[in-house]
Amino acid sequence: MEKKVQQYYRLKQKQKDIEKELAELRQDILNYCSEQETNETEIGRYKVKLVVQNRKEYDDAKLYETLSDPEVWRLLSKSDPAKVASLTKLNVISEDKIMHTYALKTVTLLQVDKK
Template identity: 50%
Template sequence: MDKKVKRYYQLKQQQKETEQELAVLREEILSHCGALGVTELEIGSYRVRAIRQERKEYDDQLLYEALPEPGLWRLASRADTGKVAGLIKLGVLSEEMVKEAVSVKPITLLQIERK
């Protein structure tokens, strides 16, 4: 069991290092695309795409205050974007009811494919 724990620890350390390196490379690639003013780029045998999206984030307190009845909070339990979207889709909530509780955060996804 000692070997398994040790190996797990080593892998978690590698994972942290890999994630840090990925974050740095991601920023460098996105900066390069931004400097060129492009969202798609072919480099060698790779195709790079920067995809802009918007992600909704809900404020717990503002969402709670926007709900028509406090019992609905049990269904959401916290400002989980998926749960709130589900309640909107079911017609339990409307976009208008929660508009003060939501902020839209722009994000950029990075996709790299081999040609």
């Protein structure tokens, strides 16, 4: 069992190192695309594409005040953007009613594919 724990520890350390390296490479690629003023480019045999998304980050206090119905709040228990979106799509919650309870956060996704 000690060998498994040791291997798990080693792999977790390796994962941290890989995630750090990926974050650095991602930032370098984003900087390059920004300098080139492009969201899509080909570099060697790879196609690089930036996809910009807006994500909602809810304020729990504002959302709770707005959704004071205990049955609706019980469905959420805390502001989970996916759950809120589902309840909005099902017309359990009106988008207009909760518009003031979140801020939009712009997120850039990086996609790299081989040609």
